[in-house]
Amino acid sequence: MKKKVTVNDLMQKKYVYYLTEPAGKNFEPEFKPDLTPKEMLHMGVFGGKYMTDCRDEFPKSWFSGAKLCHERHDPELNYFGINASQPLSVWKKKGWIYKEDPRGWFQWYCRYYMGRRIPKEDARQIKRWKAIRRHIGQIIKNCRKGDATCRRKQRQAVLHWAYDARKL
Numbered sequence: 001m002k003k004k005v006t007v008n009d010l011m012q013k014k015y016v017y018y019l020t021e022p023a024g025k026n027f028e029p030e031f032k033p034d035l036t037p038k039e040m041l042h043m044g045v046f047g048g049k050y051m052t053d054c055r056d057e058f059p060k061s062w063f064s065g066a067k068l069c070h071e072r073h074d075p076e077l078n079y080f081g082i083n084a085s086q087p088l089s090v091w092k093k094k095g096w097i098y099k100e101d102p103r104g105w106f107q108w109y110c111r112y113y114m115g116r117r118i119p120k121e122d123a124r125q126i127k128r129w130k131a132i133r134r135h136i137g138q139i140i141k142n143c144r145k146g147d148a149t150c151r152r153k154q155r156q157a158v159l160h161w162a163y164d165a166r167k168l
Contacts, residue, residue, distance in 0.1 A: 023115055024036065046085055049069055084160060
């Protein structure tokens with residue numbers, strides 16, 4: 001099974017990649033996200049601004065009922081109602097952006113979830129995902145379990161990385 005995907009959105013024109021794995025299956029053994037991209041979009045991430053022009057690339061169900069705002073970044077759309085994002089310019093400056101995924105980690109995750117595999121980049125992004133666990137440790141250490149008002153910004157940040165901060 002190899003499905004060709006051609007991307008034409010605001011950040012990429014005629015970018016082609018192939019899906020070589022079934023959607024949501026055959027992840028690297030150490031990569032076990034709590035949330036799917038659809039669940040994240042429906043809960044509220046990235047102020048609703050992220051991927052509003054990508055509807056043709058991903059399943060329609062991801063966007064039906066998702067908390068999105070095409071016009072602007074709106075922190076009130078985030079699950080924890082707070083801004084936990086840095087501008088794309090910061091991501092670029094820090095070298096976090098891979099040229100194939102100009103929107104960053106979440107775009108990589110969406111494409112990985114759908115079945116795209118790029119071994120070297122997958123390993124890099126999974127390593128970054130694992131590093132976010134340090135923030136989970138801080139939430140657990142400093143907050144009562146289930147207290148969604150404690151460290152909201154940090155909770156929103158880990159939610160952006162597919163960790164279910166509601167369970168902490």
